[in-house]
Amino acid sequence: xxxxxxxxxxxxxxxxxxxxxxxxxxxLSVKSQGGKWILRIEDLDPDRSRPEFSNLIEDDLHWLGLxxxxxxxxxxxxxxxxxxxxxxxxxxxxxxxxxDIYPCFCSRADLLAASAPHAADGRAIYAGTCxxxxxxxxxxxxxxxxxxFRLKLxxxxxxxxxxxxxVQSARLPxxxxxxxxxxxxxxxxxxxxVVADDHLMEVSQVVRGVDLLPVTPEQIYLYRRLxxxxxxxxxxxxxxxxxxxxxxKRNKDLELGALRSAGIPPQRVLGxxxxxxxxxxxxxxxxxxxxxxxxxxxMVPTGNVVVG
Numbered sequence: 001x002x003x004x005x006x007x008x009x010x011x012x013x014x015x016x017x018x019x020x021x022x023x024x025x026x027x028l029s030v031k032s033q034g035g036k037w038i039l040r041i042e043d044l045d046p047d048r049s050r051p052e053f054s055n056l057i058e059d060d061l062h063w064l065g066l067x068x069x070x071x072x073x074x075x076x077x078x079x080x081x082x083x084x085x086x087x088x089x090x091x092x093x094x095x096x097x098x099x100d101i102y103p104c105f106c107s108r109a110d111l112l113a114a115s116a117p118h119a120a121d122g123r124a125i126y127a128g129t130c131x132x133x134x135x136x137x138x139x140x141x142x143x144x145x146x147x148x149f150r151l152k153l154x155x156x157x158x159x160x161x162x163x164x165x166x167v168q169s170a171r172l173p174x175x176x177x178x179x180x181x182x183x184x185x186x187x188x189x190x191x192x193x194v195v196a197d198d199h200l201m202e203v204s205q206v207v208r209g210v211d212l213l214p215v216t217p218e219q220i221y222l223y224r225r226l227x228x229x230x231x232x233x234x235x236x237x238x239x240x241x242x243x244x245x246x247x248x249k250r251n252k253d254l255e256l257g258a259l260r261s262a263g264i265p266p267q268r269v270l271g272x273x274x275x276x277x278x279x280x281x282x283x284x285x286x287x288x289x290x291x292x293x294x295x296x297x298x299m300v301p302t303g304n305v306v307v308g
Contacts, residue, residue, distance in 0.1 A: 006038040006039070007039055007068070017272070020064065022236060035204075038069065039058070039074075040082075063256075065270075097222075102133070104126075158170045160233070163233060165213065176218050179191060195219050206231045206234070239276065239304070241306070241307065242308055
């Protein structure tokens with residue numbers, strides 16, 4: 001079976017080198033196996049997503065020579081490839097989970113209260129406050145606040161092997177807690193959308209930042225709850241500055257617009273990224289074919305990569 005990978009950026013700003021690092025490793029991983037590469041635009045959040053950034057994502061990928069087989073404005077047989085056009089699909093998946101979904105009226109302050117348990121990465125774990133509300137209490141609270149909707153997790157252990165970081169495990173709900181599948185404003189949550197998308201687009205390998213490793217057990221739970229086969233996951237280190245702060249769009253860290261305006265050629269960007277991925281012994285310009293011939297997951301570092 002032909003492997004299928006994907007790059008799924010959010011159009012909330014111009015891509016920086018951390019985003020491109022993920023795109024490149026995703027591309028190299030699946031293409032080194034003779035597979036297909038999909039571009040999916042994760043514009044689910046209407047308040048933060050902008051069409052102009054979707055266009056710039058495609059332009060920047062073309063500039064680097066990273067051409068996708070399907071997705072984006074190119075389209076393809078598994079579209080649509082923009083999440084805002086897939087809400088009917090998410091609604092159908094949401095209905096499949098209905099027996100385990102319940103309304104949650106907790107405010108953000110409630111969730112971040114000091115008494116709430118926390119995961120190792122600092123995330124507050126939902127304490128199940130609204131799990132067993134009576135219908136009468138739900139009706140009463142709905143008069144004051146629109147609820148989010150959470151998925152009730154069973155007492156289950158999730159174990160999986162990450163293709164880069166090895167064996168991982170989590171105890172549900174103790175390590176994750178019941179998570180939101182639909183926000184109070186009606187927008188479907190990331191976990192539900194990404195699982196539905198990857199399944200229906202037949203994605204067999206997911207390459208993404210190690211910052212998303214903690215939510216992977218939740219997504220695998222959804223796959224198994226829905227009777228779907230989960231993809232193979234490869235999480236990658238983050239690019240960080242000298243202080244250890246990861247690159248982000250908000251601060252416009254090493255964003256491609258500035259690099260391109262400065263006249264930096266794509267071969268230099270690819271060479272730097274290839275060096276930071278452990279594929280090149282020194283920082284020097286490189287072609288995409290150079291990196292493809294050298295690609296090996298065993299060469300990619302596991303610790304965060306300091307750039308500058």
